[in-house]
Structures are given as C-alpha cells and as structure tokens.
Amino acid sequence: MIMQKWWRRALRKVRYVAAGSLVVGLLSVLPVSPASAATGQISGLAGKCVDVAAASSANGTPVQLYDCNGTNAQQWNVGSDGTIRALGKCLDVADNSTANGAQLHLWDCTGGANQRWTVTAARDIVNPQADKCLDVTGNNSANGTRLQIWTCTGAANQKWNAPATGGGNPNPSGFVVSEAQFNQMFPGRNSFYSYSGLTAALSSYPAFATTGGATISRQEAAAFLANVSHETGGLVHIVEQNTANYPHYCDWGQPYGCPAGQAAYYGRGPIQLSWNFNYKAAGDALGIDLLGNPWLVQNDSAIAWRTALWYWNTQNGPGTMTPHNAMVNQRGFGETIRSINGSLECNGGNPTQVQSRVTTYQRFTSILGVPTGANLYC
Incomplete structure (x- = not known):
C-alpha cells in the first residue's frame, strides 16, 4: 500500500532547498596538517613498529617493519582527516595502486585517496580506495620487511595498535x-x-x-x-x-x-x-x-x-x-x-x-x- 502512494510526494517537493544554499563545487582535499591527530607508534606483528627507513623524509622512502625504538621515524600522526603522517609527510600507496602487493612509502601529502586510511575496531588499517589492509609482506617479522596493502584477511600481519586509542578505533x-x-x-x-x-x-x-x-x-x-x-x-x-x-x-x-x-x-x-x-x-x-x-x-x-x-x-x-x-x-x-x-x-x-x-x-x-x-x- 505504501508503494502505491509515492506519486503523492509531488505535493511536498516544492519545499526548501534554495539554489543559493547549495554547494556547487568539490571540496578541496589538500590538507596542510590533520584537523586533529593522535601521535605515537603503530605496532603490529611480533611487537614491531611501522618505521620510515633510515628516518628519511624524502619522497619514496620505504615504510617497513622494525624494532620499536621511539625515534621520529616511528612517530605517526593518525589524523581525523584520514591521513597517517610521519616526518611531515604521508603514508602513501605507491603509484596510487589498488592491487594486492602495492608497496607503501612516504610522500608529500596531496589529499589523494591513496593517502587515506581508516583504523577499524578490529585493529585493521584500511585504505578505502583499494578496500585493502595495511599488511606485512609475507608475514615476515624481520627488520626491514616492507609494508604493503593486501586483501583484508584478519591475520596477525594485518593487526595494528594505532596511537589514537591504544589500538582501537579512533x-x-x-x-x-x-x-x-x-x-x-x-x-x-x-x-x-x-x-x-x-x-x-x-x-x-x-x-x-x-x-x-x-x-x-x-x-x-x-x-x-x-x-x-x-x-x-x-x-x-x-x-x-x-x-x-x-x-x-x-x-x-x-x-x-x-x-x-x-x-x-x-x-x-x-x-x-x-x-x-x-x-x-x-x-x-x-x-x-x-x-x-x-x-x-x-x-x-x-x-x-x-x-x-x-x-x-x-x-x-x-x-x-x-x-x-x-x-x-x-x-x-x-x-x-x-x-x-x-x-x-x-x-x-x-x-x-x-x-x-x-x-x-x-x-x-x-x-x-x-x-x-x-x-x-x-
């Protein structure tokens, strides 16, 4: 019966939205700094941390797993804008790829979807564009193992303790x-x-x-x-x-x-x-x-x-x-x-x-x- 009545919605569609109130442009997504952020280490497999190789801030520097040491190379800002930052740059999926195995590195923050992340209640860190998880390559806990994105499996090499809530959902x-x-x-x-x-x-x-x-x-x-x-x-x-x-x-x-x-x-x-x-x-x-x-x-x-x-x-x-x-x-x-x-x-x-x-x-x-x-x- 409800479905037979929807033609009557015509009466109410003259309601409100004035043309002057509508947003007509795309919002710029080129953040200079996250609106708010929690800072700290991101730890995962074997108790090791997400680390910027050699603490370098150069574009393309690999992001890897390494013994937690408290240095600036392991201090990550998990921002409410969806970015994860260290050394003034963003955690980035190389080449804007959405494929399994696409590697992570540090890059200038651009606001791109390949730099957006969500920390879930299940302790996954997900790139929504790829619908894939932050992953330790090959489930290898050795220092220097590259990090990548991969289809979310729930395995230990995809579980992380992020600083926002000590490992929960920000x-x-x-x-x-x-x-x-x-x-x-x-x-x-x-x-x-x-x-x-x-x-x-x-x-x-x-x-x-x-x-x-x-x-x-x-x-x-x-x-x-x-x-x-x-x-x-x-x-x-x-x-x-x-x-x-x-x-x-x-x-x-x-x-x-x-x-x-x-x-x-x-x-x-x-x-x-x-x-x-x-x-x-x-x-x-x-x-x-x-x-x-x-x-x-x-x-x-x-x-x-x-x-x-x-x-x-x-x-x-x-x-x-x-x-x-x-x-x-x-x-x-x-x-x-x-x-x-x-x-x-x-x-x-x-x-x-x-x-x-x-x-x-x-x-x-x-x-x-x-x-x-x-x-x-x-």
Missing part, C-alpha cells in the same frame, strides 16, 4: 564517518541533527554502512548523507517549510485515519517523512507510535535519524530497490535518487535537482577518501 562510534568528517560535511547544520543522534540510530539497521567492504560502506554513508543534505538544505530544516501543504498529507482512506489531526503528517526529519501511512509504517517498524505522535520526529534527534534509516534500508519508493541495496549491489548513486524522488527528478524530470544531489555526493566521497563509483545519474 572513531569510538564505530560509524565509517567520524564526527569531524560529519561536521565538515555539514558546517551550517541545525544542532538538532546531531552526530550522536545519528550514531544512536544506527543500531536499528546494522547492515547500513557496514556491508560490502570499506569502500562500499563509505560510499553508502556518503550517498545517504548527500540525499538527506539535499532534502533538508544541508541538515538545516527539521520540518517542511511550505505549511500550506500540511493538510494534504492525511489519507482518510486508511483504516486508521489521522488520529493526530488532518495537518499533522507533514514532512519531518532528515528524509522528510510525510503522509499518515508512512508515519504508520515507519512507527510500526521502529516500535514507536508515530501515527499517534508524529511530533516525535521533530523533537527527538535519534528518532528522526531512525525514520530516515527506515526509509533508506526498507523502502523502494518510486524506484525498484531500496537505496541501501542500490549502493551495496553497486547499482550507483543514481539509483538512490530514483528510490527517493525518481518520479519527479529522474529521466529528465528535474536535472538541476539531480545535479545538486550528485555534486553533494561527490563532495562527501571526497571527504571520506573513496571513489564515487559509476552510474551517478538517474
């Missing part, structure tokens, strides 16, 4: 988007759309941004956040701005009617939940009486985020698949647009709005250090 939430990255994405957001509210909501849909490997997980997070950014003018608007539409979102043909009132089911939250039947479906799925109290979506940050994740993970909308499945199955960002507002924007319906979503997605994937993938448009 992002305590476990979400693939750190709070610093979230704030970078939404510098002017309404405080209602809190990072803590978002991370509290993640447990409702544990497959979100955790499926398909590091790259796909970050692409999905970027896609979700890009779409909600578009829906809310950069996480500024909590409720639909066109109040004249409010009385139109009650379908009295539903057996449960509109117990909160004729004008109570207007758009709210990150993905602008609207219509009484959608409040009913989302509330039933989440175990919350949203039909009787739709105001929870505008008063409780975690509930607002949960409704957006409900749609993202369970609803096809006017598309043929959920946005979650579109990203996990690598159907592309364009398919997420189709599932959210394809009946009005896709197939030439509103190319300006589609471009706005795509531009934001490109910016967010840049922040997360991953490629956009194919099929950006619908």
Whole structure:
C-alpha cells in the first residue's frame, strides 16, 4: 500500500532547498596538517613498529617493519582527516595502486585517496580506495620487511595498535564517518541533527554502512548523507517549510485515519517523512507510535535519524530497490535518487535537482577518501 502512494510526494517537493544554499563545487582535499591527530607508534606483528627507513623524509622512502625504538621515524600522526603522517609527510600507496602487493612509502601529502586510511575496531588499517589492509609482506617479522596493502584477511600481519586509542578505533562510534568528517560535511547544520543522534540510530539497521567492504560502506554513508543534505538544505530544516501543504498529507482512506489531526503528517526529519501511512509504517517498524505522535520526529534527534534509516534500508519508493541495496549491489548513486524522488527528478524530470544531489555526493566521497563509483545519474 505504501508503494502505491509515492506519486503523492509531488505535493511536498516544492519545499526548501534554495539554489543559493547549495554547494556547487568539490571540496578541496589538500590538507596542510590533520584537523586533529593522535601521535605515537603503530605496532603490529611480533611487537614491531611501522618505521620510515633510515628516518628519511624524502619522497619514496620505504615504510617497513622494525624494532620499536621511539625515534621520529616511528612517530605517526593518525589524523581525523584520514591521513597517517610521519616526518611531515604521508603514508602513501605507491603509484596510487589498488592491487594486492602495492608497496607503501612516504610522500608529500596531496589529499589523494591513496593517502587515506581508516583504523577499524578490529585493529585493521584500511585504505578505502583499494578496500585493502595495511599488511606485512609475507608475514615476515624481520627488520626491514616492507609494508604493503593486501586483501583484508584478519591475520596477525594485518593487526595494528594505532596511537589514537591504544589500538582501537579512533572513531569510538564505530560509524565509517567520524564526527569531524560529519561536521565538515555539514558546517551550517541545525544542532538538532546531531552526530550522536545519528550514531544512536544506527543500531536499528546494522547492515547500513557496514556491508560490502570499506569502500562500499563509505560510499553508502556518503550517498545517504548527500540525499538527506539535499532534502533538508544541508541538515538545516527539521520540518517542511511550505505549511500550506500540511493538510494534504492525511489519507482518510486508511483504516486508521489521522488520529493526530488532518495537518499533522507533514514532512519531518532528515528524509522528510510525510503522509499518515508512512508515519504508520515507519512507527510500526521502529516500535514507536508515530501515527499517534508524529511530533516525535521533530523533537527527538535519534528518532528522526531512525525514520530516515527506515526509509533508506526498507523502502523502494518510486524506484525498484531500496537505496541501501542500490549502493551495496553497486547499482550507483543514481539509483538512490530514483528510490527517493525518481518520479519527479529522474529521466529528465528535474536535472538541476539531480545535479545538486550528485555534486553533494561527490563532495562527501571526497571527504571520506573513496571513489564515487559509476552510474551517478538517474
């Protein structure tokens, strides 16, 4: 029944996003220094450390395993911007390669995806572009053994104790988007759309941004956040701005009617939940009486985020698949647009709005250090 109703979204799509508020350029990713960093040794196989050969800061200097000695060649800054730095330069995958066995060296920090790293809760250090782990070549613990990237196996030669938390995840939430990255994405957001509210909501849909490997997980997070950014003018608007539409979102043909009132089911939250039947479906799925109290979506940050994740993970909308499945199955960002507002924007319906979503997605994937993938448009 919900799927038969999505044509009615046309009433609410005149809402908010003013052209002047849209970000139209890609964010520069040429950091001079990490926004914040924890500094120390990175230890791993046989208790040895990640080391810059001969403590040289020259471009191309090999990065290797070596006895821990506390010198500057082993002092690494694990930054919230995704870089790992020593001697003023970045840990870099040679030749921008994503292949197994691509070696690591030191290089000038460029902001490239081959210099982006994520320390996971499982103590892997992952390059999201390659979706591969920092690896000791040949499982060899001898001093001078080169470090490389390799498909993540969970083996001891891929486990590291990074300085951020003494070996754990530098992002305590476990979400693939750190709070610093979230704030970078939404510098002017309404405080209602809190990072803590978002991370509290993640447990409702544990497959979100955790499926398909590091790259796909970050692409999905970027896609979700890009779409909600578009829906809310950069996480500024909590409720639909066109109040004249409010009385139109009650379908009295539903057996449960509109117990909160004729004008109570207007758009709210990150993905602008609207219509009484959608409040009913989302509330039933989440175990919350949203039909009787739709105001929870505008008063409780975690509930607002949960409704957006409900749609993202369970609803096809006017598309043929959920946005979650579109990203996990690598159907592309364009398919997420189709599932959210394809009946009005896709197939030439509103190319300006589609471009706005795509531009934001490109910016967010840049922040997360991953490629956009194919099929950006619908």
